[in-house]
Amino acid sequence: MADHDNPRRNVHDYRDRYADLPVAEFTGEGDPGKLPEAGSVAWRLSAEPYDADEGAFAALFARFMEQVDTSAVRAIVVGGWENPYEEGSEAAIRPLTDNAARFPALRALFVGALQSEECEISWIQQSDVTPLLEAFPGLEQLEVRGGTELAFTPVRHDALRTLRFESGGLPAAVVRAVGQCDLPALEELDLWLGVENYGGDSAVADLDAIMSGERLPALRHLGLQDSEIQDEIAAAVASAPVVARLETLSLSMGTLTDLGAEALLTGQPLTHLRELDLHHHFLTGSMIKRIQEALPGVQVDLSEPEDEEDEWRYVAVGE
Template sequence: MTEHENPRRHVCGYRDRYADLPVAEFTGEGDPGKLPEAGSVAWRLSAEPYDAAEGAFAALFARFLEQVDTSAVRAIVVGGWENPYEVGSEVAIGPLVDNAGRFPGLRALFVAALQSEECEISWIQQSDVTPLLKAFPRLERLEVRGGTELEFTAVRHDALRILRFESGGLPADVVRAVGQCDLPALEELDLWLGVENYGGNTAVADLDAIMSGERFPALRHLGVQDSEIQDEIAAAVASAPVVARLETLSLSMGTLTDLGAEALLSGQPLTHLRELDLHHHFLTDPMIKRIQDALPGVQVDLSEQEDEEDEWRYVAVDE
């Protein structure tokens, strides 16, 4: 996989590109004079997740403040911090929030861009990420990986265009809080709900405010994915007011069966969509053909067909 592919399909490490910028790994070593221009790259800040000593990320961040013109930084990718499978992300979020005034140009931020060999997605210990939106009122893109101990409270944010939670188990409290946010500029929202085994306890009713779309007037992409209740979600989407103004919709990565697809096709028209992403599904061949025939002008991703007769139906990303 290259990171030029659609990141909605993968757990990307963002070591090559992020937010349309090349990624530069900051180590704090070597000649500071040879660092790229601060605004020309997305800066990756990451302590070794297994061997780093306590305070390693804070020390790395302090060197970053010393060596880089942070007033010009546009994007940051936070990789690991010391022991992310035991220590919460507050050790990385805290320094960013405390020094927010030194990053007036920051527009994109990814927290915990870790891949499975570094830390499994459901082992990542998160924390309250709400302070990032409060500290950076001009942030346009916030993405967070991992749902364990994740907290989020409803906020108003006038600049945010992209909000993304990647998780093997997203807490219902987080989902409800997202729906209660006032995000007038939000264009893209992705939620990987995951499974109950890893804390994914979201019910369809928890999505009601999101499905109404009232607080997201600019929304053009919605992803409610990676769920073991994907059929129920599809049924809710079939009558959700927000769908009428979407350009792209993703119900991928979950346990979607013919039951959910039937509800989707029987609901409101989807012919206005540019893309419908259903990849990783448990649909039968006849249902696949029905979807293709019903949406001839829509780019429909029906790849990764799993065995519909398999009694153990699984999501694409859980542990």
């Protein structure tokens, strides 16, 4: 079960809170006069994931625009569109971008907030999400779940503060595009890299631009997570220029072993960090003790230890 107090902690559906706002599910049914104030909640819009009716999400979105003062809407959580395991997220993205002028206050957006019983993360059919940043220049928070058919192209966006891609396999082209973006206000970046079997084909070299931090001058949190090459990533992080300006670093959810942890401990100092998240790991007890002793002033999450002697090492989120 996800930790709703920590938005970086594994998978949840944002049915309670999102972007520091309570979530209100919009169904389009009932008395519109009883809806909450438009800017007081994060609105969750979700068509039935197994609804075969073409245009189900567009119809729901049209009712939303009729019944809610969209000029005051600050946050939207998109759950499912019709058949998200077969149809791409363009079915949800296009109604948003086509009507962007009606959402001048929108600051936070999540696309694909589905639990595994609704649609496994690797089954979610995404699409090009770049138009969302192009249509909403004031957007401060963009989060996307699902890597299948996901596309992203380099952009400049002056307002974005949080960018998060959750996947069981993040395409290398998306990883490279993130590094090629100019995001002067970005403070938090999370990439769930996943595994090759589900499309996670990135190599450490694909992270070079992110590791340099040249286009990310405001970055304070970096998450390079859920990877089957977590040791290699840790070794690269050990000398990455961006690390010196970070407050929090997450190398969690992957197949981190003593080899990667050794690289971290012998690389550049990490004592300036406030938090180091390594949860879900394959570290030995002696290495866990070394990390704790080396970073006494850092809040280090070493929870969810897996069997370091197990030959089958797995990431926390795959299928």
